[in-house]
Amino acid sequence: MSDNSPDLTKLFDAVLVGDAKAALEITNAALAAGVDPQCLITEQMTPAMDEVGKRFENHEYFVPELLIAARAMKGALEIVRPLLVDRGVEPVGRVVIGTVKGDLHDIGKGLVASMLEGGGFEVTDLGVDVSADTFVEKAQEVNASIIAVSALLTTTMTGMKAVVEAVQAAGLQQACKVIVGGAPVTQQYADSIGADGYSNNASAAVALARQLVA
Ligand code: B12
Incomplete structure (x- = not known):
C-alpha cells in the first residue's frame, strides 16, 4: 500500500x-x-x-x-x-437464517447472511430470538434448502438441538439441512446434536452451504 x-x-x-x-x-x-x-x-x-x-x-x-x-x-x-x-453470482439455493431462541447477538449472523447473499443464496433473515418452530415454518414457506442457526451463548446454543429436532419432526431432514455456528459452537457440538454442518466463520459458511446444496 x-x-x-x-x-x-x-x-x-x-x-x-x-x-x-x-x-x-x-x-x-x-x-x-x-x-x-x-x-x-x-x-x-x-x-x-x-x-x-x-x-x-x-x-x-x-x-x-x-x-x-x-x-x-x-x-x-x-x-x-x-x-x-454485490460479489454475488448465480442463485444457488434458499437459506433461512436466525439467532437461536433467547439469544440477541446478531453481528456474526448478519455477516453470515451477507456472505451467503454474496455467494448467490436467497436469504431470509428471521433476526434474533428465533424459536425452532419459526425456523421450520419459514423454511417450509420459502422452500429453503438450508436453515442456518447462530448462537453466541453457551446457555442458548442448546436451542440448536431443538431446531434439528423440529426439522426431523416435520420430515424435512432430506430437503433442508441445518448448519450451525457462533463463537461457543464447535464441530464436535454440531455433530453431537445431529446438525448437517458447522463452520467458524462467514466465508467458510458459504463454502459449506454450497457443498450441502450441490
Ligand atoms: C457484541 C456482544 C454483545 C452485544 C450484542 C450486540 C449485537 N447486536 O449482536 C450485547 C451487548 C447486546 C451482548 C449481550 C450479552 N452478551 Co455478549 N458479546 C458480544 C461480543 C463482545 C462480540 C460478539 C460478536 O459480535 N462477535 C463478532 C462476530 C463477527 O463473531 P461471531 O458472532 O462469533 O460470528 C462469526 C462466527 O462465529 C460465525 N458464525 C456466527 N453465527 C453463525 C451461524 C452459522 C450457521 C455459521 C455457519 C457460522 C456462524 O461466523 C461469524 C462471522 O465470521 C462477545 C465476545 C466474543 N468475542 O464473541 C460477547 C459474548 C458472546 N457475550 C456474552 C455475554 C455473557 C452476554 C450477556 C449475557 C451479557 C449480560 N450479562 O447481559 C448478554 C446476553 C444477551 C442475550 N440474551 O443474547 C459472553 C458469552 C459467554 C458464554 N460462554 O455464553 C461473550 C462470549 C463475552 C464473554 N467473553 O464473556 N453481547
Whole structure:
C-alpha cells in the first residue's frame, strides 16, 4: 500500500473503544482507497470484537462497552455488507437464517447472511430470538434448502438441538439441512446434536452451504 493508504489499525481501535463515527470514517476512507471490504472485517473489526470479549471476561469492559463497540461495528458493516453482496453470482439455493431462541447477538449472523447473499443464496433473515418452530415454518414457506442457526451463548446454543429436532419432526431432514455456528459452537457440538454442518466463520459458511446444496 502507498503512504497515503489509511491506517487500518485505526478501525480496530475505533471498534474497540466504540467510536462509531471514526469507524465509519475509516471504513469509508479505506474503501475509497481500494481496500478489500472482506479484509476490513476479518483483519480489523472481528479481531476488535474478540478483544472486546476478552476485556469483558477480564471485567475491564461491561455491557455498555460491549454495546457501543457492537454499534460501531454494525455501523461500519452497513457500508461493507452491500459490497459483499454485490460479489454475488448465480442463485444457488434458499437459506433461512436466525439467532437461536433467547439469544440477541446478531453481528456474526448478519455477516453470515451477507456472505451467503454474496455467494448467490436467497436469504431470509428471521433476526434474533428465533424459536425452532419459526425456523421450520419459514423454511417450509420459502422452500429453503438450508436453515442456518447462530448462537453466541453457551446457555442458548442448546436451542440448536431443538431446531434439528423440529426439522426431523416435520420430515424435512432430506430437503433442508441445518448448519450451525457462533463463537461457543464447535464441530464436535454440531455433530453431537445431529446438525448437517458447522463452520467458524462467514466465508467458510458459504463454502459449506454450497457443498450441502450441490
Ligand atoms: C457484541 C456482544 C454483545 C452485544 C450484542 C450486540 C449485537 N447486536 O449482536 C450485547 C451487548 C447486546 C451482548 C449481550 C450479552 N452478551 Co455478549 N458479546 C458480544 C461480543 C463482545 C462480540 C460478539 C460478536 O459480535 N462477535 C463478532 C462476530 C463477527 O463473531 P461471531 O458472532 O462469533 O460470528 C462469526 C462466527 O462465529 C460465525 N458464525 C456466527 N453465527 C453463525 C451461524 C452459522 C450457521 C455459521 C455457519 C457460522 C456462524 O461466523 C461469524 C462471522 O465470521 C462477545 C465476545 C466474543 N468475542 O464473541 C460477547 C459474548 C458472546 N457475550 C456474552 C455475554 C455473557 C452476554 C450477556 C449475557 C451479557 C449480560 N450479562 O447481559 C448478554 C446476553 C444477551 C442475550 N440474551 O443474547 C459472553 C458469552 C459467554 C458464554 N460462554 O455464553 C461473550 C462470549 C463475552 C464473554 N467473553 O464473556 N453481547
